Amino acid sequence: MSTPAPPRPPGTLRIGSIAGIDVLITSSWFVVAFLIAVTFAPRIEVVQPGLGVLKYVAGFVFAVILYLSVLLHEASHAVTAKRLGYGVTSITLHFLGGMTEIDGQSRRPRHEFWIAVVGPLTSIAIGVAAVGLWFVVPDGLLQVAVEGLAGANLVIGVLNLVPGLPLDGGxxxxxxxxxxxxxxxxxxxxxxxxxxxxxxxxxxxxxxxxxxxxxxxxxxxxxxxxxxxxxxxxxxxxxxxxxxxxxxxxALVARPLARRTLTVPEDLPLAEAVRRAQEAQAGSIVTVAPDGSPLGIVSEAAVAAMPPERRPWVAVSTVARALEEGLTLPATVAGEELILAISRRPAEEYLLVEEDGRIYGVLSTADVDRAFRANAAG
Structure with missing residues (x-):
């Protein structure tokens, strides 16, 4: 079964792909293309008088050519990231240039360096090539376009090397x-x-x-x-x-945040499961199969919503969430890995297991939130 493509951000249009990476443009690109066409039109009029409204068409064509060079800048980021083992979601062209969406943070300083520096170097290379081309193309619109391409890419390349985020130089x-x-x-x-x-x-x-x-x-x-x-x-x-x-x-570690867990058969009455948990001073309940393998996590919110008079007649499995993919985490999970795991599969509770598969406890996202706020305040 093929994995469905991720939804495109609102206000974007897919125009193709490079190395399997979607290339998108935002609606703001048409605004900047219009501005470039209007700004470039007087220069076109000087070089090629009498074009009339076609000078704006020529200006728009130059905007497209300029953004193709921006696309090469961003594609160099994307291809380098893929070669270094990173996932690349998309390349987006927008009002201020372009953006490459790379999954995760760089794992090593040299990865960060090469992914970043290759973009400005590509723009500078395009600019230098355009300067060389300027000397051999005939006078007229083509020379003006090459001149503009050279100047724009040299400026983009040099400015992007300025040492400050969010620029590549940063x-x-x-x-x-x-x-x-x-x-x-x-x-x-x-x-x-x-x-x-x-x-x-x-x-x-x-x-x-x-x-x-x-x-x-x-x-x-x-x-x-x-x-x-x-x-x-x-x-x-x-x-x-x-x-x-x-x-x-x-400082955000799952193990000390885990709630003590009681395991019960899934057909046990809810009232009895709650009684046993209170007696064992357990903060969570996990349903298990006859062989002891975990089946589901009892939802604290669902238990609270169940009237006490109904609990003796309801199986505990009716208020348990099945352990789908992503709801079982290693007990050692911590830091950014913990946050990523929660964001990939949002839920109220997660089952923590040891390396050998033994149940360690249940992790509540409410407890993670409180710990994070406490660390932030400290």
């Missing part, structure tokens, strides 16, 4: 700090603060632009600086918050 900085310190979370915090500094510097640029390059900022300059600065600040802040959260995850 991930390069993270990889270097991670490799030197051995602490991934500290490296993320350093790179995130680098992103904040870059965002503040970008937002301050219009204040000094006239003195530095002799040209006062235009309204378009101010809008672009604000959008890019906000994007960098928001991305860096999110990375900072995520790193701080991940720093607390190692």
């Amino acid at each position: 991930r390069v900085l993270k990889a270097l700090v991670w490799g030197a310190s051995g602490n991934q979370h500290r490296a993320t915090i350093v790179a995130a603060w680098g992103g904040r500094v870059v965002a503040l510097a970008l937002l301050a640029w219009p204040l000094v632009q006239d003195r530095v390059i002799g040209e006062p900022p235009t309204i378009l300059d101010l809008v672009l600086v604000f959008i890019l600065g906000l994007f960098l600040w928001t991305g860096a802040t999110a990375a900072l918050a995520h790193a701080r959260m991940r720093q607390r995850l190692p």
Whole structure:
């Protein structure tokens, strides 16, 4: 049976695939394509007068060519990640460029480095190739397109190497700090603060632009600086918050959070099962088969909702959730692995088992939430 494809994010359109990876565009891409067409049209008019409305069509074609180079930038991230053993969900082209959705965090600093740096290097290579091509193509629209492609890719490549998250250069900085310190979370915090500094510097640029390059900022300059600065600040802040959260995850261990468990036959009356659990001071009940293998976890919420007068006449299995895939976890699960396991298969309770299959206890997500909040407060 084939695995169904994951649903696409809202507002996106699939336009193809690269190496088995879906390529999506957002609705905002059409906005930026329109802006590029309008911005590029006067330059086209100078080179090829008399085109009329076709100059906007030529500008739109240039926008498509430019975003094809952005797609190559993102595809280099995706292919490198796949070669290093990571799953890649999709490549998305949007208003500010592109994004590659890679499953999980990098396992090693060198993985982080190569996945990050290959994108800007690809853009720079495209830019250099376009510069060389500029000298051999004939004058006219083609030369203008190659000129624009060269300039845009060189700018994209160099700017993406600026050391601050969420830029690729921020991930390069993270990889270097991670490799030197051995602490991934500290490296993320350093790179995130680098992103904040870059965002503040970008937002301050219009204040000094006239003195530095002799040209006062235009309204378009101010809008672009604000959008890019906000994007960098928001991305860096999110990375900072995520790193701080991940720093607390190692303290989150399933074993000490597990509730003591009573095992009972699935046909036992619920009232008797509850009585036995109270007598044994157990915080959870698991139904088992005659051979002792676990069948289900009794839902605390379902027991509370069952009227006491009905409990003697109801089998405990009626308020138990069958142990489907993902509801049984190793008793040693902890940290990020614990959070990922819960997010992959949301439930109220999970059965914890030892390596030899023996039942250790039941883990409640409510207990995990309380422990996480306690660690955050501490």
